Structure formats: C-alpha cells, structure tokens
Amino acid sequence: MRIKQFLLCIFAVLLWSVAYSAQYPMSEATETCIDCHSEVTPGIVSDWKASVHAHITPAQALKKDKLSREISSSHIPKKLSKVVVGCAECHTMSPNSHRDTFEHNGFKVHVVVTPKDCAVCHKVEEEQYSKNLMSHAYKNLMANPVYHSLLDSVDGVQTFDGKTLIYAKPDAKTMADSCLYCHGTKVEVKGFKVRETSMGEMKFPVLIGWPNNGVGRINPDGSMGSCASCHTRHRFSIAMARKPATCAECHKGPDVPAYKVYLVSKHGNIYYSEGYKWNFKHVPWVVGKDFKAPTCAVCHVSLIVDENGNVIANRTHQMNDRSPYRIFGLIYAHPHPKSPDTTIIKNKAGLPLPTELTGEPVPKFLIDKKEMKVRRSKMEKVCMACHSTGWVKGQFARFEKSIETTNKMTLAATQILLKAWNEGVAKGLSQGDSIFNEAIEKMWVEQWLFYANSVRFASAMAGADYGAFANGRWYLSKNLQQMLDWLNFQLASKSKK
C-alpha cells in the first residue's frame, strides 16, 4: 500500500473509532479484549463488529415496542444495560459458575458461553429452548440404552479376526465428530495448561469435548444447549438463523432430509430463486413484505405478523409447539413427547421408546389429541397466511395419510425382523444382542430411519421426489423385498444344515 493510502486508511479508522464509540459505548473490559483480539483473531472481532450486539445497548433495545424487540428479559443488570454486548459481557458473566473460567489479563474469562449467559437478556427464549427436545439431545441419545446401542453400531471401529467382525466401543473423538457433532458433546475441564502465545506465556483451560456447537451440548456450567448452534458466533445473526442453510447443518442427511426436501419444494424454489432480495433482519417478520415464502424458521420458530401488525405466529424456541407429530428419529412416527427429557419414557416391553416395537404409541408420555389439535392449529394459521382452508386441509390429510402408510411399511419390516429373530437366523432382544449389528437389522433401521422419514418430510413440506424415488417410497418397498430375500436365504441355508 502506498503511504498516502495507508495514512488515509489509519485516519479513517480513527475517525470511525471515535464516532462509533460515542454511539455504541463499549465497556472498558470489552475494549481491552478487542485491543489484542483484533490482532490475534481478527475474523471474529470483525464478525462481532458486524453484529447487532455491537450496535445496540440493552437499554436501547428495551425501548423498542414489544413486537420489534429482540430481547425478552424485562430487567437487565445495570452494569450491562448501558454498554453494547461485547466480548467481556458474555465471556466474563458469572465467572464462578463456569468451570472453564480462567485468569486472562486480569479478567476471569470463560471459553464456553452458554444459554444461561444468553438468558440474561434473552430469558424467554432460553426458557422455551429448555422445553425443546434439542436442548436434551445429548442426554436423550447417550442415556437411552437403545439409542446408545445404535450409536455404538455406527461409531465403533470394527476389526476382522478371520471369522467375525468385532466392534470396539466408540472413542470420544469419533463420537464428537459423528453423532455428537449435532447432538452436542459434554464439554469438561481437564485442567489448565500454560502455553506460549504471540502475547507471551498464558494459561488456558484444557477442554475435552471441545470444539462443539451441538444443540444439546452439556456445558461447563451444567447448562444444556448452545445458542450458537443456530445463532452463529460471533454474529449471533437472526437473519442467518432464519435461513434454511442454518437448519441444514444438522437436518440434511438421509435420517432427516428436511433441507433437501425444502430445496425441491415450491417454497424452497421461491426462496432459492429470490430469497437473496428479502429482508431477513426485520423484527417482527412481515409475511409478503419481508419474505415471500416460508423458510424453516417461518413455520417452526419465528414471530410472524401481517402488514398491519397482526400476529400470525408467536416466536417459539420450543419449536415443536407448532407440530403435533414427531416424524423422525424413532421407529414409528408418533405424537410428540410431553417432556423434552425422553429418557423417562418406557413402553410396555420395558424399552425406552415412545411406541411399542409394533407401533402402538405409549400415551402416558405423549401429548394427547387436544394438545395435538392446538399445535396443528398454530401451524395451520401460518399456512393460511397464503393458502385457503381447502388447500391446507388437503395438505394435512395427505400428511397424516403418509404417517399412517409409512408406519405400516415399518411394521411390515419389523415383522420380517421379528421372524428372523424368532427363527434364530438373527439375534435380537431376547438373546440380549444389539438390535443394530446384523445385516437384516441394518436394513430394518434404514426402513424407518431413512426411507419412512424421507417420505414423511416430503409429505409435510411437499418435497416431490423425496416421497417417491429419492429415498422415498421406492426404497421403502424395495427394502422390504430385500429383507425378505435375506430372511428366505438364511432360512433355506439353515434347513439344509
């Protein structure tokens, strides 16, 4: 850079600093953080500078009318109220409750910012999120013996001893890279370590289960979840969280193809064709004006209003309170569980599952018809911002039919599997064996985890081929045939012995 340009640049930066700090008062602590970190980790400082957190103080935010407000706590501690929400505001909050707190240039800093920290300003969202199944995603997976056994069969390294395959227990790093990437890890402090840095020697906590932004992360302060799953550090952008690419991080695989289905739906088409022109920042979010077709957030999360400010849907971070059915992740689709903690569920057979192995739901732990109706109404109200009643009823009738038919197709698969177990050509529950480690068991898993899920998502969101040839009904049907072929071959081999 030539000198003139350089000086101009410096001058501009200085000018900006002065103007900026008048308008957006930073705490002294945050200023200290930024002094070094704009050198050390320039990317995130720049992210933060582009964030809403850097451009408003809680006191200013509280002055907005209720619908436009992005903070939900009515009371903000005085110390935080008059400064923008900077590094120190979050990373030095309640130092004693964070086990990863460490001395850092005179501050008590913690690495992992948690929902409890965010709740200081976003109390309602944190409370709602604690009722969200996602906040329990670590525990619901790891403390459920059935699911954990599925995880073992996926993540465990196998060795071949010349005759059989031997599964090792999965190691922590592999789980963190696989299932727990989305479900969340347990972040623990293993001690502290001094390390040479560009600023000299410094002491840092040694974390295991880190990095991670999974939705059900267990944090060093004991809280569950990570707001950064969707509101990416350090922008914490509502705009980004409202875009489908955010949900796609965890909802794109064959087990939960929501994003793929959305992409080929009419709604997705509209979004991909012109979404880049919409206003994703505006709060409240105005249907028809700010956005022209729903993204994931419109239907499942956001506060939606019409142009006259009438509320169509209230913001929810519980998310499933607009959905009567839980359509993925379990063997059969079923009414949503009452509690986000699904480890409390037990079916008649004593298994920690919300349905019997043959599909009947376990009513004690699931929402009732009345609550299902309430949730469905909330969703329908969103649909009806653009669609007629007849359209919406027709759509829901098909969706419920697809729940019925996919459950039946799963039942057929289960019956083939049960026969395999009964006839002794595979080892199942009564033999005390994993139900996920044999060929026919893996086919059975794909029946519900991939194909039935795909059909239901396609039905819910009008995703065309994901209900037909793209992991849809074609595979539901083909897989049954393959399971039966496998069974018949095993039975034939056995009878010949």
Place this chain on the structure above:
Amino acid sequence: MRIKQFLLCIFAVLLWSVAYSAQYPMSEATETCIDCHSEVTPGIVSDWKASVHAHITPAQALKKDKLSREISSSHIPKKLSKVVVGCAECHTMSPNSHRDTFEHNGFKVHVVVTPKDCAVCHKVEEEQYSKNLMSHAYKNLMANPVYHSLLDSVDGVQTFDGKTLIYAKPDAKTMADSCLYCHGTKVEVKGFKVRETSMGEMKFPVLIGWPNNGVGRINPDGSMGSCASCHTRHRFSIAMARKPATCAECHKGPDVPAYKVYLVSKHGNIYYSEGYKWNFKHVPWVVGKDFKAPTCAVCHVSLIVDENGNVIANRTHQMNDRSPYRIFGLIYAHPHPKSPDTTIIKNKAGLPLPTELTGEPVPKFLIDKKEMKVRRSKMEKVCMACHSTGWVKGQFARFEKSIETTNKMTLAATQILLKAWNEGVAKGLSQGDSIFNEAIEKMWVEQWLFYANSVRFASAMAGADYGAFANGRWYLSKNLQQMLDWLNFQLASKSKK
C-alpha cells in the same frame, strides 16, 4: 406499534392506493377481492402486488414490440383489456366451464385457474404447451398399464403375512403425494360445503386431488396442465421460471437428476457463482448481457437474442422441439415421440412402450431422422452463442455415444432379467405378473431409471461425476454384477431342490 407510527403507516397506504390505482387500474371485482383477502391471505395478495400482472394492462402489454411482448394473443376481450390482471380476471373467467365455480360474495369464482384461463392472453404458450409431453403427464402415467404397474409397486402399501409381502392398491392421497405431485392429479369436485370463516358462513367446493400444481393436472374444466407448475402463483414470475430451482422441483431425483447435474456443470457453477447479479426479467433475454451462462430455460424454453436483437432461439413451451432424444423415464433412450399422448404407442410385443424390451425403437410413433436433425440444430444454435462448432460437435458426439452405451448396459440388464424369467426364478410378463415387484426386477429398474438416466444427463450437460461415481457408470456396472449374482444364487438354490 405506537400511534404516530400507525397513523403514518395508514397514511402511506392510502397514498400508495391512490397513486397506484391511477397508474394500474384494477377492475372493481378485483378491488373487492383484495379488500378481504389482504386480511385473509395477505401473502398471496402481496405476491400478486409484486407481479407483472399487477403492473400492466393487456392493452399496454400489446403496445410493446413483438420480441419484448409477454402476451401472445393478438386479441384481448375488451372487458379485460384496460385493467390489470387481478384476482377476478382469472378466478371468474368463463364460470360455466369450470365445475369448481361457486358463489362467493356475489361473484362466480373458481378455485383452480387453468391453462384455458391463461390462454386468453397467452394463447401461443398454451397451444405449445398442449404439445408438451408434460401436459399429458397424468394420463401418460395413469392410462399406461406398464407405468401404472410401476406406480403400484412404488406407492402400494405392503403387509407381511408371515411368508410373503402383499401389495395393496395405492390410495389417492399417497399417489398425490408421490408420483402425481409432479405428474399432476385429477382435480374433481365432490360437492359443496358450508364452512364457518372469519367473514361468517360461506360455501366452498370440496375438491379431491387438491392441492396440486403438477404439470399434467386434469382440471375441473377438462383442460390438462398447470401454468403454475413453473410460473408460481400468484407472482407468475418469468424470472423465477427461468431459474433452475423451478425445474428442480421435479427434476432432481435419481430418476431425473437434471438439476444435480446442472449444479456441478460449468454452466451451473457460473450461475451459482454470479447468477444473482443477472437480469432474469428482461424480455427478450439477451445472451451475454442479461445472463452469462445458460439455465434450463435458456436451452429448452426461452426466447434468446443477441445484443443486436438477432433471434438465437424462439420461445417454446413445447420444450422438446429443441431435443432430438428422450433420455429419461423409459427403459431405453430413443427419439422423441411424435405425439405428446404416449398412450397410443404400442411396440411389436404389444406393450405400450416406445421401444421393444430389447431396445429397438418403434419408428411409427417416434420422430424421424429429419426431425431429429431439425431439433438438434435448434439446440446447437443456442450452444453456438458461446461455443465454437468444433466444441459443440464434440459435445454432441459424446452425448450420442453415451446414449448408445447406456442402452447397451440396459440391454445387458434386460438379458439377465429375461433369463431369470425364462428359468422360472422370477415371474414376468409371460406369467402375467408385475415386472416391478421382485428383487431382480427392482434392480433392473434402477439400471435404466436411475443409472442410465444419470449418465445421459451428465453427458448432455457436462455433469462430471454424475456420469462416473454419482449414480453413474460405477453403478451401471456394479448393478449388473449384483443382478447376475442374484440370478446365480437363485439358480443354484433351485438346482439343489
């Protein structure tokens, strides 16, 4: 909202209304619709307000020069000519011919707007579209016994009776959610029903097969097709229809991976990298200026000109008149059928297929070499707007080679299947059995419906890995091996009995 803001808002809306109605005269009827529907379904009213339909009258449109004109009828009924194309203009058109017409606040409204309605202004497009295979997509699927049997094997729910799998006939809702989502449903009026609404009691038609926007939808006025498949209600946007996400709604699955192939092609790369800066609205569409790489529409549909206004390709809604070959959906690639109604086709074996089971085309029903050459020239002219003759000839030579080789790979699969039928280890045509319900038959279907199609699309659009590992030649080859393994196993089992 605080009162001042609210009043300002009201004032602004009023001002807009006055200014708007002077410039864009609405019919009284449409004004009446909007009065309620901006409350009841704000999303679609807002869509319409953003549409070209809301910003031009047919009379104004007719004044444009021919190349720039977006309407093709030379005569517009007087009543429609001087008002913008609003709700009432389409939804109250020819009320007597629409079986879904109902009394609605003093108007005779029909729910399902059809190509016949659109043809009032877009006559040429409607005529062209009636020659498009897509307009016959419902009938061509449902009235062809072979295809219908494929549909049954995909959509029919199966039950396991302890020994075999029993297929039920697919129900209407499942078909509407699956194959007919794209092919189109048959929309029928089952009666009328009074319902409580936010505006009091009202009577509405009860429609079956609704909602649907499939390309070959059978409408309550007897017409076939839905312009809204691509020109999404209620924007009817030419810009959106020109973007690949529109075609992706139905052309993305493993059976027709056009969109996926496009995404990884050089053309797709250019579009995804910078398409958001292009002019998708301009008519006629100027190569190099409005757009820098072809989307689906450029090659298959749109009116394309160079910067001097020379026509490179005329607009076509027949679409296949720039394509000599039909490369997907059937067992073998073959010259395009002459008629969009493919139910009239019969091969030597008496099957309603455009080729024999062993691949020879059935010339009587297919375009001849001369017509193929004409169509190829049209497409080449589009290519040559950017590419040299040598480039284009090389590209076409590879494409025709891939048609030849994929047909051969399908023939090998068919021969294995025929052997299975002949040896009695599977039941086929001569046994009067479905040819889609046994394991080896399903493998055979994947050979042509997934893998051969994928290779041909990859070849046609330069889609790299879709011709190799992504459902491409790798699977064509692997699947043959698996079919043979299955056959040999069955033969071995049989000989032991």
Place this chain on the structure above:
Amino acid sequence: MRIKQFLLCIFAVLLWSVAYSAQYPMSEATETCIDCHSEVTPGIVSDWKASVHAHITPAQALKKDKLSREISSSHIPKKLSKVVVGCAECHTMSPNSHRDTFEHNGFKVHVVVTPKDCAVCHKVEEEQYSKNLMSHAYKNLMANPVYHSLLDSVDGVQTFDGKTLIYAKPDAKTMADSCLYCHGTKVEVKGFKVRETSMGEMKFPVLIGWPNNGVGRINPDGSMGSCASCHTRHRFSIAMARKPATCAECHKGPDVPAYKVYLVSKHGNIYYSEGYKWNFKHVPWVVGKDFKAPTCAVCHVSLIVDENGNVIANRTHQMNDRSPYRIFGLIYAHPHPKSPDTTIIKNKAGLPLPTELTGEPVPKFLIDKKEMKVRRSKMEKVCMACHSTGWVKGQFARFEKSIETTNKMTLAATQILLKAWNEGVAKGLSQGDSIFNEAIEKMWVEQWLFYANSVRFASAMAGADYGAFANGRWYLSKNLQQMLDWLNFQLASKSKK
C-alpha cells in the same frame, strides 16, 4: 425494436466503444477478432468484456503494490505490455509450439490456450500448479495400471453372453465424459478440415479429446493442465474461482464429497446465508472484511491478509502445501506424495500405490513428519484467524483420529477381501485378475472410495452427517457386514459342492 430506440442503441454502443478504447487499449489483432466474434459467438465476447483482462494492461497491473497484484511475472514482453489481454494475446501466443495452430483470417490462431500461454503473465502460479497433483491428473490415472484398471471397470461397456458379463475396453468418448472430464483428456490434432461457416469457407483443426477443461489435460503444446478448470473462460474470474461452486464441479461426488460436506458445515452455512454480499474480487483477500467465513479457496489457495495487511497465508496454486494428508482417491489416507507425478511410486508388493494393501505408507515417496508439520502449521494459521488455539488443536486431533479409524475400517474390509481371494471365491492379484470386477471387490472399493473418504472430509471440514449417516460411518459399518455376508454365503455354497 422501434427505429428511435434502435438508433439510440447504436449511438450508445459507438460512444461506449470510443470511451472504452481510450481507457482500455486493445491490440489491432484483438479488435479484428472481436469484429466478427461479437456476431458469431456473442456470449464469450461479452464474457471477456466483463473480465479483468479487458480492463487492465499488464503494464498497469505491474504498477500495483505486490500484495494487490494479480500478475506474478516481473517481465512482460513489450508487445503485450501496453494492450489489454484480448483474444489475440492468448490465442496467437507462440504459434509454433501449438500443434493446433491454424491460419485464420491472416492470424496464426490456436484453439487450446494452455498454462504455458498464461505463464507469460502468471509465471509463479503456473510453476506452483506444475507441483499440484491436479496438473498430473491425466497421467497419474492413465499410466498407473491399478487406477487404469479401476477406470476400465467403471467405463467399459459390458455384454451378457448368457452366463457371464464381458467387459469391453472403454472408448475414448466415454472416458472423456466420465473420469477424464475432471482428470483431463489428451487433446490431439487429427488433421485440418475445411468447413462452411457464416463467414464463408474456413479451415479448422480437427481435435480429439475436445472439448475438455480437466485439471490435468494434456495440451497440444505438450503442457499439462488447464487454468480454465477454475478460472472459467473467458472471464478468468478470480471471484468465481474463490467460490465453492467452482470446486464443486469435480469435488462433489461420493468419491470426493468436499462440496456437500462444506454445504452443511458452519462455514458453508455462513457462505450460503450471506456470501452473496461479500467481496470476492478484492486482492489481497481480507479476512473478516471481504469475507466472513472460509470458502475452499480461503483454506487451500488464496492469499489471505488481515485488515492491517499482515499476511495470514500466501497464495498457492500447489494447493497441497497447506495439507499434510492426502485423504481421498487412494485405499488408505496417507502423507502427501513428494512428487506430483505419482506414477513413480512403488510399494513393497510392487504395486504403484503409496501404501501397502494393508495400509502401511511407503515412506520413500511421501513427505516426512517435518514437512507434514510445516503444512499443518500453514493451515492452522488460517484457522486461527478466527479460532483459538484450543479450538484448532481439538479440531485437528479429531481429524487425525478419523484418519486412523477410517484406515482401520478399510483394513478390515481388505482382510475380508484377502480371505475371499485366498479361499478362491473371488479372483484377485495372484490370479492376475482385475481387483475391481467382482461383487466383493466393488464393495471393498466403496469402503474406501466412498465411505472412508466421506468420513474424512466430514471430519476435516466439520460436515456433520457426512461422518454419520450420509455415506459416513453408518455405511462403513454396514458395508463390512455385507462383505462378510457375501463371503460367508460363497464359502457355504462352495463347501456344499
């Protein structure tokens, strides 16, 4: 077009021409090219006009400070220095060394512009690229007997003789459409041919292996590679090359799912949510300012600086000098080869592979631990522009664990395959048979080429489900079971004979 509009248009074009040519002096030769080609191939002329090449002369480019400069040669031939880089500058460069040079309106033009041509201004990039494995992609595939045999098994057409499947050798067009689309073809001049054109009779070279833009293309001047693989003709845009859609052309299939993994990573989410607002043109590329999350280019190619102009990473067209491990394309992940020419490699068993069949690397041909550390540090420095040391170390630890576990899962598969060979139920190396043409061999290939690769990419780039259910660990595990089932069935059949 009405006459007034037309005249205005002509006038505007003339005015533009005069203004343009003063600012951006074209060579006379290029002007001659454009005179015809803006008629004949308007799309590419318009592309070029929008390119940087059309808006700067090498002399002007050399005046930029070093970090901002996009040309790397310090000396530009005088003749080229004062004109913009137009058609003639590239297509008539060193006519004698290009075998595809032909007489064209008084100029000696060649069709295929090569890295040697580009090197006149971009010398450093060309030198770096010659060390890039990609520049050797044609030879490394075609001259390696093992890989060539894999290619044969994918691209060869098979026929069924009633008993077995017979592989034909793949033809050139099929290879060009499949593997060589990305690897590059060998472009050869087969003679010259006179053809009628819109400008009268003209002579053109007849090229085989054309069209192609593969990364290791063998050019008619003997050079290897194509800069246009990423810097698309005729825009040669750095902006486009920096976007992931460019890399996706070849890095999206199941064998190398980099793009898919990126799409669902946090980085990809940020890019897809707001990348359209970033500055992809700026050189040097400023982290946090020009872009907010890495694209492929940020980590693997681009010159990256912070807002103060400190270099975080130097530009590299060798690309693998920021990566210690080669994680795809081979049977086991291993340290990068020293030379881009991998045909020189031989393992202990005499195979041209960088590891033994059982996974041990062949150190002689691979970079050592010291070099691996250097490369890892370069990559870490990029990560640390946004992430803390603890974060980055944790990420790398997981990545190395996934290399270890996927190699183990591949070893288990190899051991099953070896047993199949040893027991005589499949034919392998010692029988002199292809190791890619039997069912169990194809399963084995998918173990490393699809599933292990997918897991490693997911681990490297935090791609969630691609390490779990989307071609990830689920399939690594399921595939082993299927291989063992196949083996046991074959052994059982054999013992019964």
